[in-house]
Amino acid sequence: xxxxxxxxxxxxxxxxxxxxxxxxxxxxxxxxxxxxxxxxxxxxxxxxxxxxxxxxxxxxxxxxxxxxxxxxxxxxxxxxxxxxxxxxxxxxxxxxxxxxxxxxxxxxxxxxxxxxxxxxxxxxxxxxxxxxxxxxxxxxxxxxxxxxxxxxxxxxxxxxxxxxxxxxxxxxxxxxxxxxxxxxxxxxxxxxxxxxxxxxxxxxxxxxxxxxxxxxxxxxxxxxxxxxxxxxxxxxxxxxxxxxxxxxxxxxxxxxxxxxxxxxxxxxxxxxxxxxxxxxxxxxxxxxxxxxxxxxxxxxxxxxxxxxxxxxxxxxxxxxxxxxxxxxxxxxxxxxxxxxxxxxxxxxxxxxxxxxxxxxxxxxxxxxxxxxxxxxxxxxxxxxxxxxxxxxxxxxxxxxxxxxxxxxxxxxxxxxxxxxxxxxxxxxxxxxxxxxxxxxxxxxxxxxxxxxxxxxxxxxxxxxxxxxxxxxxxxxxxxxxxxxxxxxxxxxxxxxxxxxxxxxxxxxxxxxxxxxxxxxxxxxxxxxxxxxxxxxxxxxxxxxxxxxxxxxxxxxxxxxxxxxxxxxxxxxxxxxxxxxxxxxxxxxxxxxxxxxxxxxxxxxxxxxxxxxxxxxxxxxxxxxxxxxxxxxxxxxxxxxxxxxxxxxxxxxxxxxxxxxxxxxxxxxxxxxxxxxxxxxxxxxxxxxxxxxxxxxxxxxxxxxxxxxxxxxxxxxxxxxxxxxxxxxxxxxxxxxxxxxxxxxxxxxxxxxxxxxxxxxxxxxx
Amino acid sequence: xxxxxxxxxxxxxxxxxxxxxxxxxxxxxxxxxxxxxxxxxxxxxxxxxxxxxxxxxxxxxxxxxxxxxxxxxxxxxxxxxxxxxxxxxxxxxxxxxxxxxxxxxxxxxxxxxxxxxxxxxxxxxxxxxxxxxxxxxxxxxxxxxxxxxxxxxxxxxxxxxxxxxxxxxxxxxxxxxxxx
Numbered sequence: 001x002x003x004x005x006x007x008x009x010x011x012x013x014x015x016x017x018x019x020x021x022x023x024x025x026x027x028x029x030x031x032x033x034x035x036x037x038x039x040x041x042x043x044x045x046x047x048x049x050x051x052x053x054x055x056x057x058x059x060x061x062x063x064x065x066x067x068x069x070x071x072x073x074x075x076x077x078x079x080x081x082x083x084x085x086x087x088x089x090x091x092x093x094x095x096x097x098x099x100x101x102x103x104x105x106x107x108x109x110x111x112x113x114x115x116x117x118x119x120x121x122x123x124x125x126x127x128x129x130x131x132x133x134x135x136x137x138x139x140x141x142x143x144x145x146x147x148x149x150x151x152x153x154x155x156x157x158x159x160x161x162x163x164x165x166x167x168x169x170x171x172x173x174x175x176x177x178x179x180x181x182x183x184x185x186x187x188x189x190x191x192x193x194x195x196x197x198x199x200x201x202x203x204x205x206x207x208x209x210x211x212x213x214x215x216x217x218x219x220x221x222x223x224x225x226x227x228x229x230x231x232x233x234x235x236x237x238x239x240x241x242x243x244x245x246x247x248x249x250x251x252x253x254x255x256x257x258x259x260x261x262x263x264x265x266x267x268x269x270x271x272x273x274x275x276x277x278x279x280x281x282x283x284x285x286x287x288x289x290x291x292x293x294x295x296x297x298x299x300x301x302x303x304x305x306x307x308x309x310x311x312x313x314x315x316x317x318x319x320x321x322x323x324x325x326x327x328x329x330x331x332x333x334x335x336x337x338x339x340x341x342x343x344x345x346x347x348x349x350x351x352x353x354x355x356x357x358x359x360x361x362x363x364x365x366x367x368x369x370x371x372x373x374x375x376x377x378x379x380x381x382x383x384x385x386x387x388x389x390x391x392x393x394x395x396x397x398x399x400x401x402x403x404x405x406x407x408x409x410x411x412x413x414x415x416x417x418x419x420x421x422x423x424x425x426x427x428x429x430x431x432x433x434x435x436x437x438x439x440x441x442x443x444x445x446x447x448x449x450x451x452x453x454x455x456x457x458x459x460x461x462x463x464x465x466x467x468x469x470x471x472x473x474x475x476x477x478x479x480x481x482x483x484x485x486x487x488x489x490x491x492x493x494x495x496x497x498x499x500x501x502x503x504x505x506x507x508x509x510x511x512x513x514x515x516x517x518x519x520x521x522x523x524x525x526x527x528x529x530x531x532x533x534x535x536x537x538x539x540x541x542x543x544x545x546x547x548x549x550x551x552x553x554x555x556x557x558x559x560x561x562x563x564x565x566x567x568x569x570x571x572x573x574x575x576x577x578x579x580x581x582x583x584x585x586x587x588x589x590x591x592x593x594x595x596x597x598x599x600x601x602x603x604x605x606x607x608x609x610x611x612x613x614x615x616x617x618x619x620x621x622x623x624x625x626x627x628x629x630x631x632x633x634x635x636x637x638x639x640x641x642x643x644x645x646x647x648x649x650x651x652x653x654x655x656x657x658x659x660x661x662x663x664x665x666x667x668x669x670x671x672x673x674x675x676x677x678x679x680x681x682x683x684x685x686x687x688x689x690x691x692x693x694x695x696x697x698x699x700x701x702x703x704x705x706x707x708x709x710x711x712x713x714x715x716x717x718x719x720x721x722x723x724x725x726x727x728x729x730x731x732x733x734x735x736x737x738x739x740x741x742x743x744x745x746x747x748x749x750x751x752x753x754x755x756x757x758x759x760x761x762x763x764x765x
Numbered sequence: 766x767x768x769x770x771x772x773x774x775x776x777x778x779x780x781x782x783x784x785x786x787x788x789x790x791x792x793x794x795x796x797x798x799x800x801x802x803x804x805x806x807x808x809x810x811x812x813x814x815x816x817x818x819x820x821x822x823x824x825x826x827x828x829x830x831x832x833x834x835x836x837x838x839x840x841x842x843x844x845x846x847x848x849x850x851x852x853x854x855x856x857x858x859x860x861x862x863x864x865x866x867x868x869x870x871x872x873x874x875x876x877x878x879x880x881x882x883x884x885x886x887x888x889x890x891x892x893x894x895x896x897x898x899x900x901x902x903x904x905x906x907x908x909x910x911x912x913x914x915x916x917x918x919x920x921x922x923x924x925x926x927x928x929x930x931x932x933x934x935x936x937x938x939x940x941x942x943x944x945x
Contacts, residue, residue, distance in 0.1 A: 179820040347902070379869050382934035383904045407819070431816050439829075446830045447941040449848040451934070458816060460823045471822045 061702020323592035414441035416448035468520035475529030483538035556608035785893035788857035855905035858897035878928035907933030
């Protein structure tokens, strides 16, 4: 006893659908019917002509009326566009004849359709002259019936069947006629358009010679395509009108589509430049157009697009930009301190969350596809069973691979995702110092640390650059440096437009400061560690490879494999810059190739606590400086060290000194002193050692001779560092007196006094 | 950061004992090293001696949190337990209340536990006894005070309160700023 279907509706629908089917044939027909438009009336048979004349007389008035009346709803401009839709409606409701207007129109259509039949007939006559009379007669019959009723049933697919058609078929044709009329018009219009297009194309033809192959392919496609080609190839000529047009059109979707197409074509040309280029056009012209288009299409600023172009091959660039338009999947990390991944997955599935394990590389990650509940507020989340964390944030911690019982520093920890991951890898043993410069953001660290049940964490609010001064001797340090965020554009689209060269330089500078202080906080003598992870969520070379390369030059560190078996290798050469070859051990991650945020991870191992400084002071002092640092460094690490290592350290320092004394020859001595301990530990790679040694030498000489910009900056830093060390040394002295004074004893009193004097001086400065 | 005074210790331990009874001594004498309570910014932190030593390197104004925050002393020197202490209350809790899955959400939004949402309750719970609230899957959700004794709970009508809400894990989100 359900609702009955409305029968009228059903009936209406049927024929409409069928009549729609015929479009294809009609359009084809329409094309060549129009061709013979003018000649048609002449070739009619005598009877046909008479009939035609009659019809014209009879129906002229109603036709005119019909032409105006159906337009009532639309203005004249609109009717052009809206006509097809109107017609469809008519086809849909052929039987609802209450409306006299419709009726009229149909009649008019019939009229037109008859004309067409005549045309067609004429065509046929062209073909077969004999059959003329027969066909004419047949057609007449049909026409007569046409006028009687506009009933419609089954329809014939094309007009060819008309020859053997009965009266019924003729009846059907009238509905075809409805379609034909506007289609004809449309066809005419299209023809005209084509002609005009051809004219305009002719203008460009001479310039398009080289892209002919492409043209052929796309010729059938669109006029749009043509304009694209024209625009691209004729940049000089078409640039201004193109710009005007785009301005006029504003940000219509069509416009963006055009630009998108142009980007595609442009990249295609650029990828096969030698074959597809246009004669006399520079690559730079193509590139500049591409840049402009990318900026408008993806709404980046010019600077960032340029940077990205340097970074990616063109084919990859678009992938990258596209990937930035879509969000990365939501991922969560199981808190193994409280639960297991399987249990958590089960619990979440029961809540209506659709999830999957995150790749083979992680045993704790889950990807959330969709969820009926907010993933950030389930009871499981609140009770600390998981943490919302991007897949890329797993990587640095996995690379860090903290061991149980270690002392780990997380230099910029907010909001605590990586910190808690470290804690869970250490199973809540050892100690984590979670630092962040921003006090507000630390609140989330506190919340997350407590929520996840991490108990081994000290949370503090220092500037990372102060760090070795606050606390040193860490086994491992994770430096997730603040950056421009060019890897996480999907998360924060503001980056697209807000960054410029100065921002990048500023963050790069901060990163260099941070990485040095992070390295200084690491204890190279740690039995299990001595590692530093440097990572950023930026993909800029300035903030990544360059910073690491800088650290390699400034400190006794070397790159080691990250332990991540995927990701792209870091750059060893980028544009005019050449980085240390081991930088290929670092890893880059991109949104388009790994479906995670853009990320850079480098793992450094510190092999000596000696800071290869090159003070700007006199030669005399420069001999002492490395020794001083050696001594000051070793007690610094002592608090966390056992007595054994202390001895080793001091012994080394002493040995170092002896060597230095033996040579006692200004800069040379210093070079040796720095080079030797490295050799002893046989940690550094061959070329690296040499390079470091060379570097030291250079800085010593260079500081006085040339003073390039970078080095002067470093000098100030170095002297600052020295000052710090001085004060630290003095502070520690009290302690040292209590502790066994082996280092001092070995040093010899004379030397020590000199050193104290020196440090005092430096401290005074 | 300083050790607690005797009075403070007494106040805090009294509070703790409402939830975990004599199990307090398990908090202080642990097999895996010595642990202690420290006061910092009116808040009481519970940490191992090892971390304590490291934390002394950090100046008072820069130190945000060490180990686990148990709660804070109010200006009137009363001790208020924070939700962050749940990790140490839950394993040692003497009296427990389990809430039905349907009532979980309500409790996590800071509401009291009603009789209708009560799944189980430890036998012999006295009125105004501190209880830890669990979900039916034994996940600790918070703690509160029993409004009725176990016996009374059996008789009261479904809409009456059986546990007064004190803290729940929803506060990690709601009161993130005031945890420390």
